[in-house]
Amino acid sequence: MSAAGSLALAASGSLGALASGAVSAAAHPAASAVWLVGEGADWGFVLRNADYLAGGALLTVGLTAASILLGFLVGFPAGAVEVYGGGLPKRLVGGAGVVLRGTPIVVILLVMYFVIGVPQVNLGVASISPAVSAGILGLGLRSAAYQSQIFRATLASVDDGQLEAGRSVGLSRFEAIRYVVVPQALRRSIPGFQNEFTIVLKDTSIVFAIGLAELLTRGADLFTQRTTAVLEVILFISAIYFVLTFATNRALDYLGTRYAIPEGESV
Amino acid sequence: MAGATRPQTVAERAADAEASAGRILLVAAGALFWGWLVVSWVNRWLGGPLVPVGDPLVSPAAVEAALGAVPVLAAVAADAAFVIELTPVLAQGTWLTVVITGVSLVCGFVIAVPLAVARVYGRFSAWLSLGYTELLRGTPLLAQLFVLYYGLNLASYVPGALSGVFARDVVWVAILGFTLNGAAYQAEYIRGAVESVDEGQITAGRAIGLSKVESIYHVVLPQALRYAIPSWTNEFVYLIKYSSLAGFITVPELYYRADQVATDTFRYTAIFLVLGVMYLALVLTASKVMERVDASVAIPGLGADRDR
Amino acid sequence: MSDADAFLRVTDVSKWYGDEQVLEDVSFEMDRGDVTVLIGPSGSGKSTMLRCVNRLAEAQEGSITLDGEEVLSPDTDVDELRREVGMVFQSFNLFAHLTATGNVALGPRRVLGLSEDGARDRAAAQLERVGLGDQLDSYPAELSGGQQQRVGIARALAMEPKLMLFDEPTSALDPELIGEVLEVMRGLVDEGMTMLVVTHEMSFARAVADEIVFLDDGRVVERGPPEQLFERPEKERTGRFLERIASHD
Numbered sequence: 133m134s135a136a137g138s139l140a141l142a143a144s145g146s147l148g149a150l151a152s153g154a155v156s157a158a159a160h161p162a163a164s165a166v167w168l169v170g171e172g173a174d175w176g177f178v179l180r181n182a183d184y185l186a187g188g189a190l191l192t193v194g195l196t197a198a199s200i201l202l203g204f205l206v207g208f209p210a211g212a213v214e215v216y217g218g219g220l221p222k223r224l225v226g227g228a229g230v231v232l233r234g235t236p237i238v239v240i241l242l243v244m245y246f247v248i249g250v251p252q253v254n255l256g257v258a259s260i261s262p263a264v265s266a267g268i269l270g271l272g273l274r275s276a277a278y279q280s281q282i283f284r285a286t287l288a289s290v291d292d293g294q295l296e297a298g299r300s301v302g303l304s305r306f307e308a309i310r311y312v313v314v315p316q317a318l319r320r321s322i323p324g325f326q327n328e329f330t331i332v333l334k335d336t337s338i339v340f341a342i343g344l345a346e347l348l349t350r351g352a353d354l355f356t357q358r359t360t361a362v363l364e365v366i367l368f369i370s371a372i373y374f375v376l377t378f379a380t381n382r383a384l385d386y387l388g389t390r391y392a393i394p395e396g397e398s399v
Numbered sequence: 400m401a402g403a404t405r406p407q408t409v410a411e412r413a414a415d416a417e418a419s420a421g422r423i424l425l426v427a428a429g430a431l432f433w434g435w436l437v438v439s440w441v442n443r444w445l446g447g448p449l450v451p452v453g454d455p456l457v458s459p460a461a462v463e464a465a466l467g468a469v470p471v472l473a474a475v476a477a478d479a480a481f482v483i484e485l486t487p488v489l490a491q492g493t494w495l496t497v498v499i500t501g502v503s504l505v506c507g508f509v510i511a512v513p514l515a516v517a518r519v520y521g522r523f524s525a526w527l528s529l530g531y532t533e534l535l536r537g538t539p540l541l542a543q544l545f546v547l548y549y550g551l552n553l554a555s556y557v558p559g560a561l562s563g564v565f566a567r568d569v570v571w572v573a574i575l576g577f578t579l580n581g582a583a584y585q586a587e588y589i590r591g592a593v594e595s596v597d598e599g600q601i602t603a604g605r606a607i608g609l610s611k612v613e614s615i616y617h618v619v620l621p622q623a624l625r626y627a628i629p630s631w632t633n634e635f636v637y638l639i640k641y642s643s644l645a646g647f648i649t650v651p652e653l654y655y656r657a658d659q660v661a662t663d664t665f666r667y668t669a670i671f672l673v674l675g676v677m678y679l680a681l682v683l684t685a686s687k688v689m690e691r692v693d694a695s696v697a698i699p700g701l702g703a704d705r706d707r
Numbered sequence: 708m709s710d711a712d713a714f715l716r717v718t719d720v721s722k723w724y725g726d727e728q729v730l731e732d733v734s735f736e737m738d739r740g741d742v743t744v745l746i747g748p749s750g751s752g753k754s755t756m757l758r759c760v761n762r763l764a765e766a767q768e769g770s771i772t773l774d775g776e777e778v779l780s781p782d783t784d785v786d787e788l789r790r791e792v793g794m795v796f797q798s799f800n801l802f803a804h805l806t807a808t809g810n811v812a813l814g815p816r817r818v819l820g821l822s823e824d825g826a827r828d829r830a831a832a833q834l835e836r837v838g839l840g841d842q843l844d845s846y847p848a849e850l851s852g853g854q855q856q857r858v859g860i861a862r863a864l865a866m867e868p869k870l871m872l873f874d875e876p877t878s879a880l881d882p883e884l885i886g887e888v889l890e891v892m893r894g895l896v897d898e899g900m901t902m903l904v905v906t907h908e909m910s911f912a913r914a915v916a917d918e919i920v921f922l923d924d925g926r927v928v929e930r931g932p933p934e935q936l937f938e939r940p941e942k943e944r945t946g947r948f949l950e951r952i953a954s955h956d
């Protein structure tokens with residue numbers, strides 16, 4: 133947030149740059165024909181800093197992976213509790229879910245960072261800064277709340293007869309859920325999971341609020357340095373996000389067909 | 400709920416009583432929340448007939464004194480007084496949050512319906528619609544807001560007719576961003592619903608002499624939009640929460656104002672927790688209202704066999 | 708039968724789905740007030756033939772004239788054509804979001820441009836005509852299959868069509884509900900409505916048809932008045948088909 137004020141000032145320069153870009157396009161048609169938008173020199177600036185942005189993209193990917201993983205580890209049991217549990221655990225899980233799903237991610241991140249005050253985590257080889265662990269915790273727990281809904285729906289969608297059939301061959305209730313219901317439910321969860329994956333990926337940009345140097349934050353750093361290149365920088369990082377979400381979606385599509393149950397229900 | 404005729408067990412009756420007590424509590428909290436908001440807004444618009452503009456509706460000092468007198472609550476008395484002091488700022492920010500969400504949702508819907516119809520029934524326009532939704536759904540909303548605000552500097556280009564409606568023109572940039580983004584998401588939900596309408600419905604429309612467009616308008620959309628309500632509610636809820644991102648482009652909505660106070664006072668815990676509760680209240684209201692809407696436009700047999 | 712001014716004249720109509728020919732040189736004609744019944748095994752092209760008449764399916768070759776106008780011409784206003792030709796579907800296709808009245812009133816209101824009240828009055832009258840005067844405000848899901856199909860008939864009648872197409876109107880119904888629909892159709896025959904009907908109800912066909920057209924494999928195998936076709940079929944294939952149907956009845 134603190135960046136916002138100075139960025140506002142920076143923004144005023146960018147449209148002038150666009151206009152002058154049009155002028156210079158007329159003067160140097162060969163140089164600027166390559167870029168539909170913006171000015172060649174500013175695109176050059178973006179490309180010179182591509183390494184810096186790539187580092188941010190790497191952090192974005194890492195943040196996404198860690199948050200999804202945390203979300204799965206917490207969200208799957210939570211979904212199971214909502215379907216098979218009862219009493220206090222079910223109500224606690226349900227209540228936590230409502231709170232996490234009803235609060236903007238930026239507020240969750242700020243609470244993690246400022247209120248809970250996640251400490252620096254030292255792993256020996258590398259240390260995770262408080263901002264990173266707050267980011268993972270915030271995105272991960274919020275994702276867990278959504279993943280629990282996905283798993284709750286798919287677990288509930290598996291026919292009751294499956295559980296009965298499992299019990300009838302002598303499995304305990306837990307075993308029947310574990311070996312009969314869960315494998316079917318997980319496969320059905322892939323479409324919902326796909327959606328959740330891209331949401332987390334895109335929402336990593338909001339850790340900007342706690343100053344974590346992922347892709348969007350680094351982009352903002354860059355265009356604060358060179359205010360004429362605002363549009364170029366943002367379009368470039370948007371393209372990276374788009375490639376990441378697109379690739380993720382296609383990969384999960386593949387996973388979906390790869391593990392689809394033949395003649396499966398078209399849920 | 401199908402087996403409602405079965406006699407209830409004692410445990411179920413107890414649970415029911417508890418649930419209805421919870422419901423009453425929830426309704427009371429909702430009435431308090433919205434009552435406070437509406438009174439605060441009206442007080443501000445009318446120039447402060449109840450309390451001076453910018454002052455809380457009840458005196459923080461009085462609250463602190465009252466709570467301080469109760470032994471158990473004495474510990475939180477100071478915090479409570481601080482929150483009361485915040486209320487005018489929060490109410491002001493919430494107004495903008497509500498307006499931005501409402502206007503963007505409606506404008507996004509107006510764009511989303513043709514997008515969805517084009518996607519299902521169009522040829523060239525189907526590709527155009529697909530490209531639009533993929534692009535908008537494939538990039539972060541925050542990056543889109545940055546493009547509009549920092550990249551294109553649109554706040555300087557707000558048309559005269561719109562300029563001045565809000566204290567700051569940047570509000571329009573946020574509304575534009577949420578409209579364009581929300582349209583893409585809404586279009587996806589509506590598309591799914593349009594596709595689920597039986598094809599025979601259009602055939603029957605064509606058979607009585609309606610054109611294709613008329614069949615879509617009079618026959619398909621009235622059904623599809625009803626099917627879309629539950630998933631559309633999700634989008635409504637998302638938009639309430641993501642409207643907080645407008646704060647990043649300096650729109651003084653709820654989150655922005657709370658964040659500013661937090662930066663000034665360093666009282667993060669109280670502020671962010673209250674902020675979370677505020678959004679939660681808005682979100683819960685929206686989903687309850689949409690449940691009502693869904694029930695009030697329900698048609699026997701329509702969508703009954705769809706599990707959503 | 709082949710007088711020059713036939714009301715509906717189908718001449719050498721052919722249609723393909725991709726490489727597969729579904730209609731091959733189909734010809735027949737009917738006069739105003741006639742009832743013609745298309746019979747034949749499933750997949751014989753009867754429904755497709757029916758749909759070519761109001762161009763819900765497009766014939767690729769041949770000619771169909773209705774009241775002297777060429778239906779297949781690219782200049783034909785398809786919406787206008789459908790306004791004049793009523794259709795009743797096998798699967799009813801009632802508008803699921805509208806009441807019985809709403810279903811019947813939609814065409815008069817939006818296509819014929821009647822006032823809201825005028826359309827409702829007309830709908831009520833048509834629903835009365837099919838014996839559903841007491842179900843005006845019911846939604847499709849609240850009606851039995853037979854009632855739904857009668858709403859479907861009323862919906863088509865409300866456009867005051869000069870020709871009615873029936874595409875297996877009773878095939879989706881439970882046996883005990885078929886009678887009420889056939890009864891309504893008989894009433895229309897008595898009123899002199901021109902009807903082209905695809906059905907498997909042979910006793911109905913026999914009782915009301917002026918002409919039976921037997922289609923197989925997209926071709927007209929045989930056609931003629933019901934007495935002739937049912938009692939003394941000329942083609943062996945016709946006889947075999949009728950025997951098989953009879954044994955199922």
